[in-house]
Amino acid sequence: MNQEKLNQKYIRRCFTLAKKGYGKVNPNPYVGCVIVKNGKIIAEGWHHYFGGPHAEPNAISKAKQSLKGATLYCNLEPCCHTDKKTPPCTPLVISSGITKVVISTLDPNPKVAGKGVKQLRAAGIEVVTGVLEEEGNELNKFFFHSVKTGLPYVTVKIAQTLDGKINFETKNQTWITGAESKKYVHKLRSIYDAVLVGANTVKVDDPQLNVRLVKGRNPKKIIIDGRLSVPLTRKLFLNDDLADTYIFTSKNVSANKIKTLEKKSAKIYRLALNKNGQLSLKRILKILGKENINSVLVEGGNSTFTQFIENELFNEIIYLSAPKIFGTGLDAYDLKKRIVLDLYSAEKLGEDLKLIYKRK
């Protein structure tokens, strides 16, 4: 195997390790690290939980032999800034005796952004960057996007028929996709910081929006309901502790409902309605960004999909496409303009298709 292939192999291992942090490290990035000496991995580490030690010290502390002449692989540029919970990683790498560092992506955080690499090079360490950079960017898309924009990464997830319907009727829920797709949605929920739905989806589908079909933590829940019209008898409100529930509504709404929800510690944001009688999604995303929610999975329904897509307030759309034609029914969205996307991936998911498109 040539050096390029070897670099890719170890960076891939870093990706695998990094993913062990799914659902735990947000809003920090996913980072994995391996240390290689004489052609063998002698230590591995990853970022386990938000605020915990980084992948590099985790790996370095595990090595049972001298690191002199070793190579450190890390999917993200080692940090060098000090105004945070953990000490910077570059001094530790430099003092360890490691002579080469291989990185997939630079850290877009302006406090790091190439400065980590500079410090390593200044200390005489050889640094290779950009190995499997595209995959590295994909792995930390939530972190990169939120650091750059202050807004959460938004994925719109649409389960639809071949003719673009999300429901056969409007008053009752029709299940569109198969068992594999359902499981995949639960997997997504375990990774995204929060799931978001509109009032109508709460009313008609009465979803729980939690993780039941796979292992993993539940996401935060965001409900957009300008008129606070959802009945509090819905499953989402039955729990006694709603501290993980964010409700965006407007000023003139039922004080009683607000009281009941606040008693259960729900977070309620009362914003102004815009001229269309809707809440500003941009404003909502800004608030969520400040709340350290750096990824949002939008799960429905028609009106919510329409607003996110029409206003181009999304990063990707995941279609779970069922092998069905409904003929009539509720469209996924009603856009007044054309949108052109980039196909990112397409694969079978049981009887359905999972199609991922990115914003151009």
Next chain:
Amino acid sequence: MNQEKLNQKYIRRCFTLAKKGYGKVNPNPYVGCVIVKNGKIIAEGWHHYFGGPHAEPNAISKAKQSLKGATLYCNLEPCCHTDKKTPPCTPLVISSGITKVVISTLDPNPKVAGKGVKQLRAAGIEVVTGVLEEEGNELNKFFFHSVKTGLPYVTVKIAQTLDGKINFETKNQTWITGAESKKYVHKLRSIYDAVLVGANTVKVDDPQLNVRLVKGRNPKKIIIDGRLSVPLTRKLFLNDDLADTYIFTSKNVSANKIKTLEKKSAKIYRLALNKNGQLSLKRILKILGKENINSVLVEGGNSTFTQFIENELFNEIIYLSAPKIFGTGLDAYDLKKRIVLDLYSAEKLGEDLKLIYKRK
């Protein structure tokens, strides 16, 4: 490699050879044949053109050594019936000295249907059947379907947006898919016996329905136009020889137009309109079957798609899905009932997706 893997390898080679007959052997099946002796391919053959010698005699005649103890691989059961253009293959195989025959699919033609295998076995030849049977069935889906039903195999090809639109406006054509998809459609045209469109597609899109972007022969053209409303200035009618053009219309239509078209040798069928003012597609497919057209690619538009799908007169639907959302525009079809399909395959085609669904 074990014997099962070896069998698959040689049957795969038969498939490759068989496909050399694409667009040439219809309504006969695609057949390829390899002869293996002492672990080496010593001869290959395939069915070249309609009415020409079969794959087996083609291969047998090419062998430069004795076939004693050789194995013949053939994707289709060797024929044993005599009421056709070419002599039966089984006697030739038996007299050749070949001791083993490996087949993918049996011939559903009731004149063969297992009798070929029986004759071989009766002569002491070992016969293995069903190797890569699914692929073998897919390869000869046109032949198998038309032999069983007397009707052509119908594929509905729909280029649509993610919201199921086939056109942005109704009066002018909007191009939906990219260059790769266009090329693929021409490839399909070179394989299908005929392409079929409705009157509105001829009026609005003014298509040529021929093969320009790949090598291959042009398909026959079928136009469904109950009122014979298409202007004869459209590209499809400009050629002086329309012998490959089939026009289905009704009784009370312009005699002048009929005359002009018949002068150019167009085949015109004047059928009764049904109570919806439409021609019976089932009747049309029966006529096409009798005309030895055993595969039809339905290319549009909305009304034609709707009738084929609503009446379940199709075998598969190929969606060429563009990475676009139109919001408004012409739907691919307007069904009054639900249809459930089977996803057969999904792959990228340039910027688009090629999705193949089969009828359940």
